[in-house]
Amino acid sequence: MTVRIGVLSTAHLHAEAYVEILDRMDGVELVGVTDGEEARGREFAEEHGTSYREPSALLERIDGAVVCSTNAEHGRWIRAAADAGVAALSEKPLATTVDEAASVANYCADRDVPLGVAMPLRHSQPARRADELLSEGAIGDLRAISGTNRGQMPGGWFVDPDQSGGGAAMDHTVHIVDLIHWLTGERVREVYAETSTRFHDVPVEDVNVLSMELSDGTIFSLDGSWSKPEEWHFWGDATVDLTGTEGTISVDCFAETFAETVDEGPETGIESVFWGDDPNERMLRRFVETVRDDRPPATPAEDGVDAVSVVDAVYESAERSEPVVVDY
Amino acid sequence: MIHIGIVGAGFIGGVHADRYRRMDGVTVSAVVSPNTAGSFVDDRDLDAAAFSSLDAAIEECDLDAVDVCSPTPTHRDAVETAASSGLDVFCEKPLAPTLDDARAIADAVEANDVTLMAGHVLRFFPDYRAIRDRVADGAIGTPGTARARRHSPFPDWGGDWFADDERSGGVFLDMGIHDFDYLRWLFGDVERVFARRRRWDDRQQGHATLTFESGAVGYVEAGWDRASGTELRSDLELAGDAGTIEYDADEPTPLAVETDADPDVSAPETIARDGYRRELEAFVECVERGAEPPVTVDDAVAAMRVAIAANRSAERGVPVRIAEVEA
Numbered sequence: 001m002t003v004r005i006g007v008l009s010t011a012h013l014h015a016e017a018y019v020e021i022l023d024r025m026d027g028v029e030l031v032g033v034t035d036g037e038e039a040r041g042r043e044f045a046e047e048h049g050t051s052y053r054e055p056s057a058l059l060e061r062i063d064g065a066v067v068c069s070t071n072a073e074h075g076r077w078i079r080a081a082a083d084a085g086v087a088a089l090s091e092k093p094l095a096t097t098v099d100e101a102a103s104v105a106n107y108c109a110d111r112d113v114p115l116g117v118a119m120p121l122r123h124s125q126p127a128r129r130a131d132e133l134l135s136e137g138a139i140g141d142l143r144a145i146s147g148t149n150r151g152q153m154p155g156g157w158f159v160d161p162d163q164s165g166g167g168a169a170m171d172h173t174v175h176i177v178d179l180i181h182w183l184t185g186e187r188v189r190e191v192y193a194e195t196s197t198r199f200h201d202v203p204v205e206d207v208n209v210l211s212m213e214l215s216d217g218t219i220f221s222l223d224g225s226w227s228k229p230e231e232w233h234f235w236g237d238a239t240v241d242l243t244g245t246e247g248t249i250s251v252d253c254f255a256e257t258f259a260e261t262v263d264e265g266p267e268t269g270i271e272s273v274f275w276g277d278d279p280n281e282r283m284l285r286r287f288v289e290t291v292r293d294d295r296p297p298a299t300p301a302e303d304g305v306d307a308v309s310v311v312d313a314v315y316e317s318a319e320r321s322e323p324v325v326v327d328y
Numbered sequence: 329m330i331h332i333g334i335v336g337a338g339f340i341g342g343v344h345a346d347r348y349r350r351m352d353g354v355t356v357s358a359v360v361s362p363n364t365a366g367s368f369v370d371d372r373d374l375d376a377a378a379f380s381s382l383d384a385a386i387e388e389c390d391l392d393a394v395d396v397c398s399p400t401p402t403h404r405d406a407v408e409t410a411a412s413s414g415l416d417v418f419c420e421k422p423l424a425p426t427l428d429d430a431r432a433i434a435d436a437v438e439a440n441d442v443t444l445m446a447g448h449v450l451r452f453f454p455d456y457r458a459i460r461d462r463v464a465d466g467a468i469g470t471p472g473t474a475r476a477r478r479h480s481p482f483p484d485w486g487g488d489w490f491a492d493d494e495r496s497g498g499v500f501l502d503m504g505i506h507d508f509d510y511l512r513w514l515f516g517d518v519e520r521v522f523a524r525r526r527r528w529d530d531r532q533q534g535h536a537t538l539t540f541e542s543g544a545v546g547y548v549e550a551g552w553d554r555a556s557g558t559e560l561r562s563d564l565e566l567a568g569d570a571g572t573i574e575y576d577a578d579e580p581t582p583l584a585v586e587t588d589a590d591p592d593v594s595a596p597e598t599i600a601r602d603g604y605r606r607e608l609e610a611f612v613e614c615v616e617r618g619a620e621p622p623v624t625v626d627d628a629v630a631a632m633r634v635a636i637a638a639n640r641s642a643e644r645g646v647p648v649r650i651a652e653v654e655a
Contacts, residue, residue: 198471219524227472227572229571232572245528
């Protein structure tokens, strides 16, 4: 069976990578894209050699939808997919508030339509090996975790709080938090956050340094700042160091790169080029299986809601300058 | 010739004795330790007399300075004894286990008009120093974030005193203090600290979030948590509004040698990352010229207050302002 996939909104940068992967994936027909801003959607479709369709026309023709809208609009597109009986994979975070995240998760559950959240790090091969090692007890009992998910300031709607819901804390908390929730089976119990705006002249925070504790007492720190300069050699990073009673595991999801230096053309300078197993491709393949084989999503909506609960606590802690217990 | 008395016959005392041996114009004349000064001298083939008390060493040897390398709780006694004899002092980090002891040390130094240099050796490692110079030159612009990490196995060479918080101050005061001092040197004073710490068996790991008075945010991670026999590892990242600096101290390999015969190859001194040597050279220069030390008592006390704030925050579960850390 060929699975028919469409992309709902092209606002998010990731739409580009997703479309390229889906276009060449066996057993998948990339039906096209739609967008709340028709001109943007048509331009995107033309650039990537796919079709632009009106939302209802696209939803009629697809089995699964990848939602690449602004954070604030995820719910609108997910509900439209659910109304059409179309399974959805939503960009992260699922929503900008925990109330909206829970509401949209329930909306899909009530209609029995699968909803997953795009958490590519769960599909990163070094992270999956770490998961196996943890289950085998390779490092004993977990005691401390130190993670990073830095990036360049993405600009555009990401720095408009009405569309993004916030800055680096909204954008770069959930990837590593979700990965740790998944790896450990625990939840972040408490968050202390230091956020501020120091790197860029933007109306949202770009510093996001978190000190957390998991439900089993493991201490867990995360730097999820937009601290990488425009000229940096890669888009950012995703790392976790896990310390247990009998050893340590260090995961660097994007370590597999080579250096490329270019003198001429539109993009000059030195770049690191990732050559490892692509987590986005694994994630999208898994989404196709969710649709085709009726498998539960790799990152079910309720896990996406839990990650947003942590983000809520991050903003509350930053506001109150004290640690906050996460309300799930 | 500058005559040094080393107090403490442990790991760091040995590191210092090896460095003094390679320096011109300096000699270790006395080693002081309750039980093991004699074997320390013999094992290293030093031309030094062994003593069980610093008073006796000062009385019998014509010392110019004392280098305090003994366990942290004994620093105060040693510094007070040296200072009251008018001797300049090098004192290992942390200066003391408590701020009371640290103040007594500062008072003794001031009252006797001697020089004390604190052993924050990171400032003398050429890599960390070069990074500091680039930051001071504005390479990263206005600082935004810092992330400094340092891990080693539990220091089991000193008996059990490192495991006792009362005596060592734990991993924040003994290990994290390197990076607390270093980041203060780069970013200025710290306003508040939030920290967490876990302990298991003889191991521990601490995470401290520092908010500087400038508004910059630092993260310091310190662990005595690695498998026994592994090397110390450290790395550093700094980000500002104009750029970043990233450094893994374990990465540079200026000389790699692999042969069937396994010869004894040591790196030439020009590429040896020997901060200890540079640190002790700076101290000897202070002793010779009476100059202001590059790391003062005040610097050492300020770094201690950050570490103590981290300990208190980890105990209480709330952020602690440095201004509140008075005792």
